[in-house]
Amino acid sequence: MxxxxxxxxxxxxxxxxxxxxxxxxxxxxxxxxxxxxxxxAGPRDAIVSTLGPQQIAYLNGGDKLAVYASLAGLRAAGAIRSSAGRNLAQSGPMPAGVTPLDTAVYNAAGRRIRAREVFTDAWVRSALGQLRDGLEQSGLAVSAAKARAARSWxxxxxxxxxxxxxxxxxxxxxxxxxxxxxxxxxxxxxxxxxxGRVTRRRTYGASKAMGELRRRHDHLSPRQSPSYATYGAAGAAMGVALFGAATLYTMDPAFAAEAEIQRAAASGGTSGWxxxxxxxxxxxxxxxxxxxxxxxxxxxxxx
Missing domain, CATH: 1.20.120 (Four Helix Bundle (Hemerythrin (Met), subunit A))
Incomplete structure (x- = not known):
């Protein structure tokens, strides 16, 4: 023994x-x-320069930043404003060339929804789903199936x-x-x-292309103090998409504060795991x- x-x-x-x-x-x-x-990996020759600001925003910071980009564009176009109680409100007609997400956010503002609750609106969530599906199908965003496969380890x-x-x-x-x-x-x-964690939102091919796009639009960076008057609605939306909510605080600090925009939200994109x-x-x-x-x-x- x-x-x-x-x-x-x-x-x-x-x-x-x-x-x-x-x-x-x-x-x-x-x-x-x-x-x-x-x-x-994504497509080796990924192209993001043809994407709209909200698609860029999703790749850079997900649903929240995509909605912030929409808010920035609608605000710069004079279509929405903040009202009493930190609610959104319509302040002008729907601008031309809007996306489904813009339409959803604009209609949510018509119901005077609280800004921080706009993400829970059914129409907004549906529009975000369509945006996300399109990016996944093009190989620019990481799909839920691939995220599950990665987590299987x-x-x-x-x-x-x-x-x-x-x-x-x-x-x-x-x-x-x-x-x-x-x-x-x-x-x-x-x-x-x-x-068990997958934080990557965009593919490596998209990340490489995003870096180049950010360099090309450096003039929209918060440190350059961009303004609505100079770059308009499209510039406001793209600035938020590429550089985060801090850009909206630079362009319209009163609206950003009243709408309870999170200043640090998705300001620099996500890195890989x-x-x-x-x-x-x-x-x-x-x-x-x-x-x-x-x-x-x-x-x-x-x-």
């Missing part, structure tokens, strides 16, 4: 298991990153956690040193959380270091 108690858990020495466990984490992280690069992370927990329990029951295994489980949990790569490097450095130290001690500190 004494000899059996001194044997390796599952027949695998602690340092060896720890090394394999960390290697598995790193492998999952790398493969997940590569998979997401493929899923979110979370199950690999959960499997690692369960494996580590089982080893931890077995090692504890066998009175084996388990300190480094406990430490290794921390990046496994962090990795799993990261694998990077937590996995950093977690992967963290896992290999800290956990791997623990593994080698564990081996030096000669004990099974990986359970």
């Amino acid at each position: 004494a000899l059996e108690a001194q044997g390796d858990t599952w027949g695998i020495p602690g340092p060896t298991f720890l090394l394999l466990y960390v290697a598995a984490m790193v492998a999952v992280a790398i493969i997940a990153v590569v998979h997401r690069r493929i899923l979110f 979370m199950f690999a992370g959960l499997a690692l956690i369960l494996l580590g927990a089982a080893r931890l329990y077995a090692g504890f029951a066998g009175d084996k040193p388990i300190g480094f295994l406990v430490v290794a489980l921390i990046p496994a949990v962090i990795l799993t959380i990261a694998l 990077t937590s996995t790569s950093s977690c992967g490097s963290s896992s290999s450095s800290s956990c791997g270091g623990g593994s080698s130290s564990c081996g030096g001690g000669g004990g099974g500190c990986g359970g």
